[in-house]
Amino acid sequence: MEYLGVLVLVLSFVILLIIGVPIAFSIGVSGILTMLVSIDIIPALTTFSHRMATGLDSFALLAIPFFILAGNIMNRGGIAIRLIDFARVLVGGIPGGVAVVNVLANMLFGAISGSAVASASAIGTIMQPEMKKEGYSENFSAAVNITSATTGMSIPPSNILIVYSLASGGVSITALFLAGYIPGILTGIGIIITALTMLIYKKDGTKAAIKGLGFIALIITSLLLLLKGIIFSKATFSDGVNKIMLIISLSVFCVWFIFKTIKNKERAVEGARRLLDAIPSLFMLVIVIGGILAGLFTATEASAIAVLYSLILAFIYREISFKDLPNIILRSVKTTGIVMLLVATSLALSWIMAYENIPQNVSRSIISLTDNPFMIMLLINIILLMVGVFMDMTPAVLIFTPIFLPIVTALGIDPIHFGIIMVLNLSVGLCTPPVGSVLFIGCSVANLSIDKVIKPLIPMFISMVVVLLLVTYIPEIALWLPKSLGF
Amino acid sequence: MKVREVIEKALEWLLVFLMSVLVLDVLWQVISRYILSSPSSYTDELAGFLLIWVGLFGAAYVAGKREHLAIDLLLQRSSKKRRFLLEITISVIVIMFAIAVMIIGGSWLVYTRFFLSVKSAALGLPLGVVYLVLPISGLLIVYFDIDNICNFIKNNSEN
Numbered sequence: 001m002e003y004l005g006v007l008v009l010v011l012s013f014v015i016l017l018i019i020g021v022p023i024a025f026s027i028g029v030s031g032i033l034t035m036l037v038s039i040d041i042i043p044a045l046t047t048f049s050h051r052m053a054t055g056l057d058s059f060a061l062l063a064i065p066f067f068i069l070a071g072n073i074m075n076r077g078g079i080a081i082r083l084i085d086f087a088r089v090l091v092g093g094i095p096g097g098v099a100v101v102n103v104l105a106n107m108l109f110g111a112i113s114g115s116a117v118a119s120a121s122a123i124g125t126i127m128q129p130e131m132k133k134e135g136y137s138e139n140f141s142a143a144v145n146i147t148s149a150t151t152g153m154s155i156p157p158s159n160i161l162i163v164y165s166l167a168s169g170g171v172s173i174t175a176l177f178l179a180g181y182i183p184g185i186l187t188g189i190g191i192i193i194t195a196l197t198m199l200i201y202k203k204d205g206t207k208a209a210i211k212g213l214g215f216i217a218l219i220i221t222s223l224l225l226l227l228k229g230i231i232f233s234k235a236t237f238s239d240g241v242n243k244i245m246l247i248i249s250l251s252v253f254c255v256w257f258i259f260k261t262i263k264n265k266e267r268a269v270e271g272a273r274r275l276l277d278a279i280p281s282l283f284m285l286v287i288v289i290g291g292i293l294a295g296l297f298t299a300t301e302a303s304a305i306a307v308l309y310s311l312i313l314a315f316i317y318r319e320i321s322f323k324d325l326p327n328i329i330l331r332s333v334k335t336t337g338i339v340m341l342l343v344a345t346s347l348a349l350s351w352i353m354a355y356e357n358i359p360q361n362v363s364r365s366i367i368s369l370t371d372n373p374f375m376i377m378l379l380i381n382i383i384l385l386m387v388g389v390f391m392d393m394t395p396a397v398l399i400f401t402p403i404f405l406p407i408v409t410a411l412g413i414d415p416i417h418f419g420i421i422m423v424l425n426l427s428v429g430l431c432t433p434p435v436g437s438v439l440f441i442g443c444s445v446a447n448l449s450i451d452k453v454i455k456p457l458i459p460m461f462i463s464m465v466v467v468l469l470l471v472t473y474i475p476e477i478a479l480w481l482p483k484s485l486g487f
Numbered sequence: 488m489k490v491r492e493v494i495e496k497a498l499e500w501l502l503v504f505l506m507s508v509l510v511l512d513v514l515w516q517v518i519s520r521y522i523l524s525s526p527s528s529y530t531d532e533l534a535g536f537l538l539i540w541v542g543l544f545g546a547a548y549v550a551g552k553r554e555h556l557a558i559d560l561l562l563q564r565s566s567k568k569r570r571f572l573l574e575i576t577i578s579v580i581v582i583m584f585a586i587a588v589m590i591i592g593g594s595w596l597v598y599t600r601f602f603l604s605v606k607s608a609a610l611g612l613p614l615g616v617v618y619l620v621l622p623i624s625g626l627l628i629v630y631f632d633i634d635n636i637c638n639f640i641k642n643n644s645e646n
Contacts, residue, residue, distance in 0.1 A: 016580065020562045020573060022555030024546070025581050028588060045592030046599075049621050052588070053596070056542050057535040062513065065506065065541065297517055300534075304513035326503050333502040337545025338555055344542065392556050434558045 005356040009034040023392055023435070024341040027399075031349040038356065048348050055347030056340055059300050060166055060173065064159045064339060066303035067114030069332040070310045071122075074113055076328060077314025079281045080122035083108045086278035089271040098134050099195045102127045102141070103148040107188045110152020112284040114159040114303070116430060117335075120149035120438050124445040138448060140198065143456035146442035147464065148191050150427040153393070154420060155184035157288055157306070160393055162299060163343070164419040167350070167401035171415045173299045174292055175487035179416050179478045183424055183471045190463035193219065198459060220470075280316070284309055293485075339394055346398035354402065363407045373411045377472055380404055381425060385465075388429020392437065396426050413475070416487075420478040424468045428461055491634055498548050498627070502541065509537045532609040536617050547624035550581065551631030571643050578632045578639075585632070589625025597622065 012033050016026035028048070035044040074080065087104035091097055102123065109119040124145040131141035153160050156177035165173045261268040287309055288302045297305070314320040320328070353359060370376060387396050401422065408418045430438040433450055443450050471477050516530035549555055562573055601615035
């Protein structure tokens with residue numbers, strides 16, 4: 001009897017998904033069927049619809065439609081091109097620079113918007129033809145754009161971290177936002193390294209991935225050695241030596257920079273102009289994240305201000321007129337409708353699961369398999385990776401957070417840390433068929449069919465999983481920033 | 488214009504209106520707190536209600552367009568005949584969910600809230616009115632999906 005509910009739930013859900021019933025309705029129908037195992041029909045239906053409505057009645061959730069709207073305005077409003085120009089000034093000059101520009105622009109877009117889909121379409125639309133012009137393979141360019149757009153999921157502001165905060169019962173959104181920065185940047189660096197390795201060896205497949213892994217390992221070990229060195233030097237040398245070293249390296253950099261600037265004056269002027277041009281767009285970061293951090297407003301209020309600011313920018317850049325607004329709003333409402341139905345049915349389902357004690361049963365059976373924390377985290381990561389392939393991120397977070405969070409907190413893992421693990425994990429699923437919203441949008445802006453992009457995507461997946469494992473087993477990567485700012 | 492087009496157009500304008508009000512409402516909350524230094528008490532509650540409305544009406548609108556996220560692997564690999572049957576099955580399942588949960592469950596919820604005359608804390612709005620969105624968007628989903636089924640059958644008999 002104890003397992004009847006779980007059986008009905010899993011079986012009906014899988015069958016409905018395979019038939020092709022929309023995910024939100026599959027969750028709803030299998031939730032109702034599970035409820036009928038132990039509750040009468042009329043109370044079951046009323047409770048389910050009540051849970052759906054009250055689930056949406058949350059001030060924190062409001063940030064989601066606003067960040068979607070702000071993302072759509074930025075998508076149309078000429079902000080993307082300015083971010084790309086900014087990235088080009090910074091890294092365009094190095095070999096393979098256009099690929100790096102693509103990744104960096106996506107990270108910047110992720111840092112001012114909350115949606116990876118908006119990022120993939122805004123940056124991809126501009127970068128895809130540009131990379132083709134420079135002679136990069138189309139499949140490779142699309143793969144770079146798709147995977148790097150997911151960095152926006154962990155780099156704040158991030159819609160999915162807001163959803164996690166709701167699912168986990170109120171982990172601080174600010175702390176989650178702060179924790180997302182370094183893992184998001186690391187993912188971006190991993191993708192850059194993989195992309196450059198693929199370019200060097202002109203290979204799409206696993207060979208490049210192995211070599212890329214080698215590079216990542218090399219860089220990480222050297223970083224670790226450097227870190228050890230710094231700690232070592234602090235222990236033996238006086239502070240003064242470190243200061244002198246810092247001043248020397250800074251002044252060498254300045255001399256090099258001035259020399260460079262004098263040598264190509266025109267390019268320097270052009271670069272400076274582009275940097276200045278991007279500042280209003282980047283100022284969004286200061287308003288949104290700065291405002292939240294300083295405690296001036298909540299994440300939801302920040303998202304409404306992001307809408308206002310992106311509108312102002314779009315009107316200043318003269319890319320949007322009043323006539324375009326209803327269309328942009330309608331597109332945002334459509335995405336909102338998709339996400340909110342998923343949120344409503346998932347929240348109702350997780351209420352039923354709690355009612356039927358399903359989370360306790362699952363955690364008992366996981367702990368009966370192994371009580372080694374290392375293995376349990378590995379197991380949870382593998383389960384989440386598989387879930388991410390077949391499920392959209394929002395319902396996955398809402399359904400699996402209540403199941404896994406009690407297990408991991410019992411192991412002594414910080415809920416903030418687990419949120420980042422979960423988001424990095426499910427980010428991989430955003431780029432895989434059959435349910436990968438970022439993959440779909442990335443392919444459609446590049447005019448490519450999905451099967452063509454899969455091969456160059458594989459090495460990038462490997463780098464994403466490597467970063468995921470690093471973040472899983474080195475908690476400081478996620479927790480250092482929020483901890484050092486007092487969360 | 489067909490009836491469906493009129494309904495869709497009206498729904499589009501309603502959604503755009505609700506979303507705009509939602510943005511203005513939250514902006515007003517910030518402005519009233521910092522500039523007028525008298526925080527308004529109702530914006531918070533209104534925003535939550537508006538989100539329910541935008542979310543569920545938006546969901547109904549998207550359901551009519553058949554743009555909810557789904558795994559279409561099986562659909563794409565099916566012959567024309569099986570595809571036709573699958574599309575009808577999916578629509579019927581969606582209609583059944585909408586009738587059971589949103590219309591029956593939702594109406595029951597609205598009825599009990601009116602019966603108990605529960606009112607919201609800040610605005611004093613009867614909660615029954617807020618929850619009316621459930622049966623209404625349920626009806627919209629049923630209407631759109633029945634229309635979709637009719638279109639499938641018509642297209643199928645033409646081919």
